[in-house]
Amino acid sequence: ARRYHWLSDNAKNFVVEPHDAIVGDVKRDIVLDMTAKESESCRKTSVDITKEKPKKIKRMIMSIRPAYQKSLQEWMPKTADTLWKEYPIDVLSMPRNINWKALSEVYEFKPQNYEQLLGFKGMGPATIRGLALIAELIYGEKPSWKDPVKYSFAYGGKDGVPRPVNRRAMDESIRILKQAIQEAKIGNKERTRSLQRLRRFVPANMI
Known part of the structure:
Protein backbone atom coordinates (compact mmCIF):
# COMPACT_ATOMS: atom_id res chain seq x y z
CA ALA A 1 0.00 0.00 0.00
CA ARG A 2 1.09 3.59 -0.54
CA ARG A 3 -0.23 7.05 0.13
CA TYR A 4 -1.11 9.46 -2.65
CA HIS A 5 -3.21 12.53 -3.40
CA TRP A 6 -5.24 13.03 -6.54
CA LEU A 7 -6.98 16.03 -8.08
CA SER A 8 -10.25 15.69 -9.99
CA ASP A 9 -11.73 19.07 -10.80
CA ASN A 10 -13.11 17.83 -14.13
CA ALA A 11 -14.07 14.23 -13.36
CA LYS A 12 -16.92 12.92 -15.51
CA ASN A 13 -16.87 9.44 -14.01
CA PHE A 14 -14.76 7.51 -11.53
CA VAL A 15 -13.87 4.59 -13.80
CA VAL A 16 -11.90 6.09 -16.71
CA GLU A 17 -9.05 8.39 -15.67
CA PRO A 18 -11.05 10.47 -13.17
CA HIS A 19 -7.91 12.24 -11.98
CA ASP A 20 -6.33 15.38 -13.42
CA ALA A 21 -3.14 14.72 -11.48
CA ILE A 22 -1.78 12.25 -8.93
CA VAL A 23 1.04 12.89 -6.48
CA GLY A 24 2.40 9.98 -4.46
CA ASP A 25 5.11 9.23 -1.95
CA VAL A 26 6.84 6.96 -4.46
CA LYS A 27 6.65 6.25 -8.21
CA ARG A 28 6.96 2.62 -9.29
CA ASP A 29 7.97 0.97 -12.55
CA ILE A 30 5.06 -1.49 -12.68
CA VAL A 31 1.56 -0.61 -11.43
CA LEU A 32 -1.78 -2.02 -12.53
CA ASP A 33 -3.90 0.97 -13.60
CA MET A 34 -7.43 -0.14 -14.40
CA THR A 35 -8.58 3.49 -14.75
CA ALA A 36 -6.37 4.07 -17.81
CA LYS A 37 -7.99 4.43 -21.22
CA GLU A 38 -5.67 1.64 -22.41
CA SER A 39 -7.41 -0.69 -19.94
CA GLU A 40 -10.86 -0.30 -21.52
CA SER A 41 -10.91 -3.75 -23.16
CA CYS A 42 -9.54 -5.32 -19.99
CA ARG A 43 -12.31 -3.70 -17.95
CA LYS A 44 -15.00 -5.02 -20.29
CA THR A 45 -13.48 -8.49 -20.27
CA SER A 46 -13.26 -8.45 -16.47
CA VAL A 47 -17.01 -7.83 -16.35
CA ASP A 48 -17.62 -10.67 -18.81
CA ILE A 49 -15.47 -13.04 -16.75
CA THR A 50 -17.67 -12.52 -13.68
CA LYS A 51 -20.59 -13.90 -15.70
CA GLU A 52 -18.79 -17.23 -15.88
CA LYS A 53 -19.40 -19.81 -13.17
CA PRO A 54 -17.03 -19.38 -10.21
CA LYS A 55 -15.64 -22.90 -10.72
CA LYS A 56 -14.50 -21.95 -14.21
CA ILE A 57 -12.90 -18.75 -12.91
CA LYS A 58 -11.05 -20.78 -10.29
CA ARG A 59 -9.73 -23.13 -12.98
CA MET A 60 -8.52 -20.16 -15.01
CA ILE A 61 -6.78 -18.68 -11.99
CA MET A 62 -5.15 -22.02 -11.17
CA SER A 63 -3.74 -22.10 -14.71
CA ILE A 64 -1.75 -18.91 -14.05
CA ARG A 65 1.64 -19.24 -12.41
CA PRO A 66 4.74 -17.03 -12.02
CA ALA A 67 7.18 -17.47 -14.91
CA TYR A 68 9.98 -18.41 -12.51
CA GLN A 69 7.92 -21.21 -10.95
CA LYS A 70 8.30 -24.75 -12.27
CA SER A 71 5.22 -26.56 -13.50
CA LEU A 72 4.09 -29.95 -12.19
CA GLN A 73 3.56 -30.97 -15.80
CA GLU A 74 7.33 -31.21 -16.21
CA TRP A 75 7.35 -34.30 -13.97
CA MET A 76 4.03 -35.83 -14.99
CA PRO A 77 3.47 -38.39 -17.76
CA LYS A 78 2.47 -36.69 -21.01
CA THR A 79 -1.08 -37.95 -21.45
CA ALA A 80 -4.32 -36.24 -22.39
CA ASP A 81 -5.51 -36.51 -18.79
CA THR A 82 -2.49 -34.83 -17.24
CA LEU A 83 -1.93 -31.99 -19.71
CA TRP A 84 -3.66 -28.64 -19.33
CA LYS A 85 -2.92 -25.19 -20.64
CA GLU A 86 -0.87 -22.94 -18.37
CA TYR A 87 -0.17 -19.21 -18.51
CA PRO A 88 3.19 -18.14 -17.03
CA ILE A 89 3.12 -14.54 -15.83
CA ASP A 90 6.06 -12.15 -15.64
CA VAL A 91 4.50 -8.99 -14.19
CA LEU A 92 2.67 -9.80 -10.98
CA SER A 93 1.79 -13.02 -9.24
CA MET A 94 -1.84 -13.99 -8.86
CA PRO A 95 -3.24 -12.59 -5.58
CA ARG A 96 -3.87 -15.23 -2.93
CA ASN A 97 -6.81 -13.62 -1.15
CA ILE A 98 -9.41 -13.59 -3.90
CA ASN A 99 -12.93 -13.23 -2.50
CA TRP A 100 -14.65 -16.33 -3.87
CA LYS A 101 -17.84 -15.59 -1.98
CA ALA A 102 -18.09 -12.21 -3.69
CA LEU A 103 -17.41 -13.80 -7.09
CA SER A 104 -20.23 -16.27 -6.49
CA GLU A 105 -22.59 -13.46 -5.56
CA VAL A 106 -21.57 -11.20 -8.43
CA TYR A 107 -22.16 -14.14 -10.80
CA GLU A 108 -25.80 -14.11 -9.71
CA ILE A 128 -10.11 -7.01 -9.24
CA ARG A 129 -6.42 -7.69 -9.95
CA GLY A 130 -7.13 -11.40 -10.36
CA LEU A 131 -9.82 -10.67 -12.95
CA ALA A 132 -7.46 -8.30 -14.78
CA LEU A 133 -4.74 -10.95 -14.97
CA ILE A 134 -7.20 -13.51 -16.36
CA ALA A 135 -8.37 -10.95 -18.93
CA GLU A 136 -4.80 -10.33 -20.05
CA LEU A 137 -3.27 -13.80 -19.96
CA ILE A 138 -6.18 -15.93 -21.11
CA TYR A 139 -8.22 -13.52 -23.25
CA GLY A 140 -5.40 -11.28 -24.47
CA GLU A 141 -6.91 -8.01 -23.19
CA LYS A 142 -3.92 -6.25 -21.67
CA PRO A 143 -4.43 -3.53 -19.04
CA SER A 144 -2.13 -0.58 -18.44
CA TRP A 145 0.91 -1.33 -16.28
CA LYS A 146 2.06 2.32 -16.17
CA ASP A 147 2.10 4.08 -12.82
CA PRO A 148 -0.41 6.98 -12.98
CA VAL A 149 1.57 8.86 -10.33
CA LYS A 150 3.26 11.77 -12.11
CA TYR A 151 5.24 13.29 -9.27
CA SER A 152 6.68 12.07 -6.01
CA PHE A 153 7.43 14.76 -3.44
CA ALA A 154 7.46 12.89 -0.15
CA TYR A 155 10.49 13.31 2.09
CA GLY A 156 9.51 10.30 4.17
CA GLY A 157 6.88 9.47 6.74
CA LYS A 158 6.87 10.24 10.43
CA ASP A 159 6.37 6.52 11.01
CA GLY A 160 9.34 5.72 8.78
CA VAL A 161 7.15 4.58 5.85
CA PRO A 162 8.11 4.47 3.03
CA ARG A 163 11.36 5.82 4.53
CA PRO A 164 12.51 8.08 7.40
CA VAL A 165 12.01 11.82 6.92
CA ASN A 166 14.91 13.47 5.09
CA ARG A 167 15.02 16.75 7.02
CA ARG A 168 17.89 18.19 4.99
CA ALA A 169 16.02 17.75 1.69
CA MET A 170 12.83 19.14 3.21
CA ASP A 171 14.61 22.21 4.62
CA GLU A 172 16.26 22.87 1.26
CA SER A 173 12.94 22.68 -0.59
CA ILE A 174 11.34 25.11 1.87
CA ARG A 175 14.27 27.51 1.46
CA ILE A 176 13.93 27.41 -2.35
CA LEU A 177 10.17 28.00 -2.21
CA LYS A 178 10.55 30.88 0.23
CA GLN A 179 13.28 32.48 -1.88
CA ALA A 180 11.19 32.10 -5.04
CA ILE A 181 8.26 33.89 -3.38
CA GLN A 182 10.43 36.70 -2.05
CA GLU A 183 12.11 37.30 -5.42
CA ALA A 184 8.96 36.93 -7.52
CA LYS A 185 7.77 40.02 -9.40
CA ILE A 186 4.50 40.31 -7.52
CA GLY A 187 2.96 42.86 -5.20
CA ASN A 188 3.62 42.88 -1.47
CA LYS A 189 0.04 41.81 -0.76
CA GLU A 190 0.28 38.75 -3.01
CA ARG A 191 3.75 37.94 -1.63
CA THR A 192 2.38 37.99 1.92
CA ARG A 193 -0.49 35.72 0.93
CA SER A 194 1.90 33.29 -0.75
CA LEU A 195 4.07 33.09 2.36
CA GLN A 196 0.97 32.53 4.47
CA ARG A 197 -0.07 29.64 2.22
CA LEU A 198 3.41 28.16 2.52
CA ARG A 199 3.16 28.33 6.33
CA ARG A 200 0.15 26.01 6.21
CA PHE A 201 2.39 23.16 5.09
CA VAL A 202 5.53 23.70 7.15
CA PRO A 203 6.35 24.51 10.79
CA ALA A 204 6.14 28.23 11.62
CA ASN A 205 9.77 28.39 12.76
CA MET A 206 10.95 27.31 9.30
CA ILE A 207 9.51 30.31 7.41
Whole structure:
Protein backbone atom coordinates (compact mmCIF):
# COMPACT_ATOMS: atom_id res chain seq x y z
CA ALA A 1 0.00 0.00 0.00
CA ARG A 2 1.09 3.59 -0.54
CA ARG A 3 -0.23 7.05 0.13
CA TYR A 4 -1.11 9.46 -2.65
CA HIS A 5 -3.21 12.53 -3.40
CA TRP A 6 -5.24 13.03 -6.54
CA LEU A 7 -6.98 16.03 -8.08
CA SER A 8 -10.25 15.69 -9.99
CA ASP A 9 -11.73 19.07 -10.80
CA ASN A 10 -13.11 17.83 -14.13
CA ALA A 11 -14.07 14.23 -13.36
CA LYS A 12 -16.92 12.92 -15.51
CA ASN A 13 -16.87 9.44 -14.01
CA PHE A 14 -14.76 7.51 -11.53
CA VAL A 15 -13.87 4.59 -13.80
CA VAL A 16 -11.90 6.09 -16.71
CA GLU A 17 -9.05 8.39 -15.67
CA PRO A 18 -11.05 10.47 -13.17
CA HIS A 19 -7.91 12.24 -11.98
CA ASP A 20 -6.33 15.38 -13.42
CA ALA A 21 -3.14 14.72 -11.48
CA ILE A 22 -1.78 12.25 -8.93
CA VAL A 23 1.04 12.89 -6.48
CA GLY A 24 2.40 9.98 -4.46
CA ASP A 25 5.11 9.23 -1.95
CA VAL A 26 6.84 6.96 -4.46
CA LYS A 27 6.65 6.25 -8.21
CA ARG A 28 6.96 2.62 -9.29
CA ASP A 29 7.97 0.97 -12.55
CA ILE A 30 5.06 -1.49 -12.68
CA VAL A 31 1.56 -0.61 -11.43
CA LEU A 32 -1.78 -2.02 -12.53
CA ASP A 33 -3.90 0.97 -13.60
CA MET A 34 -7.43 -0.14 -14.40
CA THR A 35 -8.58 3.49 -14.75
CA ALA A 36 -6.37 4.07 -17.81
CA LYS A 37 -7.99 4.43 -21.22
CA GLU A 38 -5.67 1.64 -22.41
CA SER A 39 -7.41 -0.69 -19.94
CA GLU A 40 -10.86 -0.30 -21.52
CA SER A 41 -10.91 -3.75 -23.16
CA CYS A 42 -9.54 -5.32 -19.99
CA ARG A 43 -12.31 -3.70 -17.95
CA LYS A 44 -15.00 -5.02 -20.29
CA THR A 45 -13.48 -8.49 -20.27
CA SER A 46 -13.26 -8.45 -16.47
CA VAL A 47 -17.01 -7.83 -16.35
CA ASP A 48 -17.62 -10.67 -18.81
CA ILE A 49 -15.47 -13.04 -16.75
CA THR A 50 -17.67 -12.52 -13.68
CA LYS A 51 -20.59 -13.90 -15.70
CA GLU A 52 -18.79 -17.23 -15.88
CA LYS A 53 -19.40 -19.81 -13.17
CA PRO A 54 -17.03 -19.38 -10.21
CA LYS A 55 -15.64 -22.90 -10.72
CA LYS A 56 -14.50 -21.95 -14.21
CA ILE A 57 -12.90 -18.75 -12.91
CA LYS A 58 -11.05 -20.78 -10.29
CA ARG A 59 -9.73 -23.13 -12.98
CA MET A 60 -8.52 -20.16 -15.01
CA ILE A 61 -6.78 -18.68 -11.99
CA MET A 62 -5.15 -22.02 -11.17
CA SER A 63 -3.74 -22.10 -14.71
CA ILE A 64 -1.75 -18.91 -14.05
CA ARG A 65 1.64 -19.24 -12.41
CA PRO A 66 4.74 -17.03 -12.02
CA ALA A 67 7.18 -17.47 -14.91
CA TYR A 68 9.98 -18.41 -12.51
CA GLN A 69 7.92 -21.21 -10.95
CA LYS A 70 8.30 -24.75 -12.27
CA SER A 71 5.22 -26.56 -13.50
CA LEU A 72 4.09 -29.95 -12.19
CA GLN A 73 3.56 -30.97 -15.80
CA GLU A 74 7.33 -31.21 -16.21
CA TRP A 75 7.35 -34.30 -13.97
CA MET A 76 4.03 -35.83 -14.99
CA PRO A 77 3.47 -38.39 -17.76
CA LYS A 78 2.47 -36.69 -21.01
CA THR A 79 -1.08 -37.95 -21.45
CA ALA A 80 -4.32 -36.24 -22.39
CA ASP A 81 -5.51 -36.51 -18.79
CA THR A 82 -2.49 -34.83 -17.24
CA LEU A 83 -1.93 -31.99 -19.71
CA TRP A 84 -3.66 -28.64 -19.33
CA LYS A 85 -2.92 -25.19 -20.64
CA GLU A 86 -0.87 -22.94 -18.37
CA TYR A 87 -0.17 -19.21 -18.51
CA PRO A 88 3.19 -18.14 -17.03
CA ILE A 89 3.12 -14.54 -15.83
CA ASP A 90 6.06 -12.15 -15.64
CA VAL A 91 4.50 -8.99 -14.19
CA LEU A 92 2.67 -9.80 -10.98
CA SER A 93 1.79 -13.02 -9.24
CA MET A 94 -1.84 -13.99 -8.86
CA PRO A 95 -3.24 -12.59 -5.58
CA ARG A 96 -3.87 -15.23 -2.93
CA ASN A 97 -6.81 -13.62 -1.15
CA ILE A 98 -9.41 -13.59 -3.90
CA ASN A 99 -12.93 -13.23 -2.50
CA TRP A 100 -14.65 -16.33 -3.87
CA LYS A 101 -17.84 -15.59 -1.98
CA ALA A 102 -18.09 -12.21 -3.69
CA LEU A 103 -17.41 -13.80 -7.09
CA SER A 104 -20.23 -16.27 -6.49
CA GLU A 105 -22.59 -13.46 -5.56
CA VAL A 106 -21.57 -11.20 -8.43
CA TYR A 107 -22.16 -14.14 -10.80
CA GLU A 108 -25.80 -14.11 -9.71
CA PHE A 109 -25.93 -10.31 -9.92
CA LYS A 110 -24.36 -10.13 -13.42
CA PRO A 111 -23.01 -6.55 -13.52
CA GLN A 112 -23.62 -4.62 -16.72
CA ASN A 113 -20.48 -2.47 -16.53
CA TYR A 114 -17.23 -2.01 -14.65
CA GLU A 115 -18.68 0.60 -12.32
CA GLN A 116 -21.28 -1.89 -11.10
CA LEU A 117 -18.54 -4.49 -10.66
CA LEU A 118 -16.40 -2.15 -8.55
CA GLY A 119 -19.38 -1.16 -6.45
CA PHE A 120 -20.32 -4.73 -5.61
CA LYS A 121 -19.68 -5.60 -1.97
CA GLY A 122 -16.57 -7.73 -1.50
CA MET A 123 -14.91 -6.85 -4.81
CA GLY A 124 -11.63 -5.69 -3.30
CA PRO A 125 -8.31 -4.90 -5.01
CA ALA A 126 -7.04 -8.49 -4.93
CA THR A 127 -10.13 -9.85 -6.69
CA ILE A 128 -10.11 -7.01 -9.24
CA ARG A 129 -6.42 -7.69 -9.95
CA GLY A 130 -7.13 -11.40 -10.36
CA LEU A 131 -9.82 -10.67 -12.95
CA ALA A 132 -7.46 -8.30 -14.78
CA LEU A 133 -4.74 -10.95 -14.97
CA ILE A 134 -7.20 -13.51 -16.36
CA ALA A 135 -8.37 -10.95 -18.93
CA GLU A 136 -4.80 -10.33 -20.05
CA LEU A 137 -3.27 -13.80 -19.96
CA ILE A 138 -6.18 -15.93 -21.11
CA TYR A 139 -8.22 -13.52 -23.25
CA GLY A 140 -5.40 -11.28 -24.47
CA GLU A 141 -6.91 -8.01 -23.19
CA LYS A 142 -3.92 -6.25 -21.67
CA PRO A 143 -4.43 -3.53 -19.04
CA SER A 144 -2.13 -0.58 -18.44
CA TRP A 145 0.91 -1.33 -16.28
CA LYS A 146 2.06 2.32 -16.17
CA ASP A 147 2.10 4.08 -12.82
CA PRO A 148 -0.41 6.98 -12.98
CA VAL A 149 1.57 8.86 -10.33
CA LYS A 150 3.26 11.77 -12.11
CA TYR A 151 5.24 13.29 -9.27
CA SER A 152 6.68 12.07 -6.01
CA PHE A 153 7.43 14.76 -3.44
CA ALA A 154 7.46 12.89 -0.15
CA TYR A 155 10.49 13.31 2.09
CA GLY A 156 9.51 10.30 4.17
CA GLY A 157 6.88 9.47 6.74
CA LYS A 158 6.87 10.24 10.43
CA ASP A 159 6.37 6.52 11.01
CA GLY A 160 9.34 5.72 8.78
CA VAL A 161 7.15 4.58 5.85
CA PRO A 162 8.11 4.47 3.03
CA ARG A 163 11.36 5.82 4.53
CA PRO A 164 12.51 8.08 7.40
CA VAL A 165 12.01 11.82 6.92
CA ASN A 166 14.91 13.47 5.09
CA ARG A 167 15.02 16.75 7.02
CA ARG A 168 17.89 18.19 4.99
CA ALA A 169 16.02 17.75 1.69
CA MET A 170 12.83 19.14 3.21
CA ASP A 171 14.61 22.21 4.62
CA GLU A 172 16.26 22.87 1.26
CA SER A 173 12.94 22.68 -0.59
CA ILE A 174 11.34 25.11 1.87
CA ARG A 175 14.27 27.51 1.46
CA ILE A 176 13.93 27.41 -2.35
CA LEU A 177 10.17 28.00 -2.21
CA LYS A 178 10.55 30.88 0.23
CA GLN A 179 13.28 32.48 -1.88
CA ALA A 180 11.19 32.10 -5.04
CA ILE A 181 8.26 33.89 -3.38
CA GLN A 182 10.43 36.70 -2.05
CA GLU A 183 12.11 37.30 -5.42
CA ALA A 184 8.96 36.93 -7.52
CA LYS A 185 7.77 40.02 -9.40
CA ILE A 186 4.50 40.31 -7.52
CA GLY A 187 2.96 42.86 -5.20
CA ASN A 188 3.62 42.88 -1.47
CA LYS A 189 0.04 41.81 -0.76
CA GLU A 190 0.28 38.75 -3.01
CA ARG A 191 3.75 37.94 -1.63
CA THR A 192 2.38 37.99 1.92
CA ARG A 193 -0.49 35.72 0.93
CA SER A 194 1.90 33.29 -0.75
CA LEU A 195 4.07 33.09 2.36
CA GLN A 196 0.97 32.53 4.47
CA ARG A 197 -0.07 29.64 2.22
CA LEU A 198 3.41 28.16 2.52
CA ARG A 199 3.16 28.33 6.33
CA ARG A 200 0.15 26.01 6.21
CA PHE A 201 2.39 23.16 5.09
CA VAL A 202 5.53 23.70 7.15
CA PRO A 203 6.35 24.51 10.79
CA ALA A 204 6.14 28.23 11.62
CA ASN A 205 9.77 28.39 12.76
CA MET A 206 10.95 27.31 9.30
CA ILE A 207 9.51 30.31 7.41
